[in-house]
Amino acid sequence: MKKHSWVLVVVLLLSTVFVSACGSAPATTTTAAAANTDPDTVTLAYQPSLGSTLLVIIRHQKTLEKQFPHTHIQWKVLNSGAAVREAVIANQADFGYLGVPPFLVGWANGLNWKVLSAVTASDAWLVARDAKFKTLKDFGPNDKIGVVAPDSLQAIILRKAAQKQLGDAHALDHNLVSIAPADAEQALLSGQIAANFASAPFQFREVAQGGHVLVHSYDVFGHVSSDEIAVPESFYNKYPVFAQKLHQDLVDAVTFEKTNTDQTADFLAHDQVGKADAAQFKIWLQQQQFNLTAVGFLDYANFMKQIGLITKVPASEKDLLLPTANS
Secondary structure (H helix, E strand, O other): HHHHHHHHHHHHHHHHHHHHHHHOOOOOOOHHHHHHHOOOOEEEEEEOOOOHHHHHHHHHHOOHHHHHHOOEEEEEEEEOHHHHHHHHHHHOOOOOEHHHHHHHHHHHHOOOOEEEEEOOOOOOOOOOOOOOOOHHHHHHOOEOOOOOOOOOOHHHHHHHHHHHHHHHOOOOOHHEOOOOOOHHHHHOOOOEEEEEEEEOOHHHHHHHOOEEEEHHHHHHHHOOOOOEEEEEEEHHHHHHHHHHHHHHHHHHHHHHHHHHHHHHHHHHHHHHOOOOOOOHHHHHOOOEEOOOOOHHHHHHHHHHHHHHOOOOOOOOOHHEOOHHHOO
């Protein structure tokens, strides 16, 4: 019971917020006229990582501003998928880029949102610097492991790895510390934490500075989607033209990244100030995979239900996806 206490806290807090948010929302009916009306304001929230590259391209090219000149486009950069989810719940964001697990936590707790598009199927790494750490068996009770949030993609991958290596998905729960990726990188380099489970480009820099990889997400869940862009179904139903155009923009951004790597790297260098220059981002982009096809959502959901993080799973992956994500 004790080791599951954080799960209960997360679920109870989320349930309270969802009841408050959903209970105050008026019922809406979508007419053909309303469906074709451009929204006055749209806010898109994402996290600073290589996975957000497609949104960074769209942002810096002002693609949406050109397509919807009467819509005020706003962007939010947040540190975790949990923060992105909370922004959507609080009506502070309309679209959210986040990992699959925090999306599923929201869905399972009553947030009526769906996947507009998957974005990446990337390999996430658990990185340590001390040579004594070779497997998860080498972590003692005082060896801290950085994750961006308890329900983050990396935290779920770590639990699946712990189940395989240690026989208990919760064996390392007491080792986890929630910390922003940039702060976690510095904490790892200074020895304040024993390992960090982040995403690109943080994992690349940690290895370049003497770290070594203990866990690959590909070895745990396989080549499945790692993150996606989600939107409340009510927004999609009210503004389908905008949502569908954003999906097409993502498709176009994949092509742009492949054919305009220099420009993409420059966008990232300006968007994620202080992390690296354009030349370094260009190298990192060669290791990044963008895949807009949703794969493996049920794999995450079934495991998360098994370990008590969510209480239900969708009957089909299609229950989570908008028509754009199925195309």
